[in-house]
Amino acid sequence: MTKMSKNDENDKNVPEKDLKKRTKAFAIRIIKLVQYLNEHGPAAAKILGNAQLLRSGTGIASNYRAACRCKSGKDFISKMGTVVEEADETQLWLELLSESGLVKSDLIKDLLQEATELTAIMTSSRNTAIKNQRNQKD
Numbered sequence: 381m382t383k384m385s386k387n388d389e390n391d392k393n394v395p396e397k398d399l400k401k402r403t404k405a406f407a408i409r410i411i412k413l414v415q416y417l418n419e420h421g422p423a424a425a426k427i428l429g430n431a432q433l434l435r436s437g438t439g440i441a442s443n444y445r446a447a448c449r450c451k452s453g454k455d456f457i458s459k460m461g462t463v464v465e466e467a468d469e470t471q472l473w474l475e476l477l478s479e480s481g482l483v484k485s486d487l488i489k490d491l492l493q494e495a496t497e498l499t500a501i502m503t504s505s506r507n508t509a510i511k512n513q514r515n516q517k518d
Contacts, residue, residue, distance in 0.1 A: 428473055
């Protein structure tokens with residue numbers, strides 16, 4: 381996550397805002413990739429892109445925004461679990477597109493890296509929330 385500056389110390393939402401922007405930017409990149417695949421890709425890439433990648437890749441942003449609006453720790457943990465699943469699934473579709481040779485690896489290398497990083501960030505956030513919830517019960 382982004383390090384907060386001195387001016388932002390009292391703004392708890394700075395990292396959250398950064399992740400909202402980051403996941404939205406990722407979703408836009410996925411949309412553009414799917415559009416590219418529809419115009420230039422082989423049939424299998426078009427199908428994977430439209431049926432799977434578009435849904436999971438944009439689902440990261442939408443589900444993260446939903447998690448940010450949660451009213452309870454349990455709800456946050458549950459919604460973050462969905463975010464982790466979507467991020468990991470997006471990684472899978474990108475890997476399949478690349479490893480099957482349907483899409484040149486160079487074309488999606490940066491997207492795959494971002495999906496990997498988002499998966500790690502969201503997993504860490506969910507795990508921290510689980511740990512914090514356990515500590516509150518003790």
